[in-house]
Amino acid sequence: MDNFADRDHCIQYMCSVMLVFGRLEATDYPDGSEAATSEMVESLRKRFKCxxxxxxxxxxxxxxxxxxxxxxxxxxxxxxxxxxxxxxxxLGHRLRREEAKPEILKKYQRHLAPHFSENKVKQLVELGLDQQKL
Structure with a gap:
């Protein structure tokens, strides 16, 4: 795959990343990323039939x-x-919205963690969950 857009529009790539790494995130698409440079991902991708x-x-x-x-x-x-x-x-579809909420919260925390202290992440999460304060 030559670039981000190629990977972003390739279901075979997405499935391969999930099978190899157990995840699929925005960080798996850029050139040079762990997934984009994985020989195992590329090998699996070539074997998919859609x-x-x-x-x-x-x-x-x-x-x-x-x-x-x-x-x-x-x-x-x-x-x-x-x-x-x-x-x-x-997960995330309107039929599974409630099921998705804990995963969205984990993702939110994961994305905050590199930028804020553990205490600040906790404060931001608590604020986000408090409908009265929002």
Missing amino acids: VEDPQFTKDYHDPALRTISNALTVELNDGTVLEEVVVEAP
């Missing part, structure tokens, strides 16, 4: 649903096929 599921596309365009469904099936080198994983609505 296939449209017409029902997923239909559900995405249905205003009542607007799901962003995805599925992943893994076939190992020995031919073993692992059970397919299907996610109809990703």
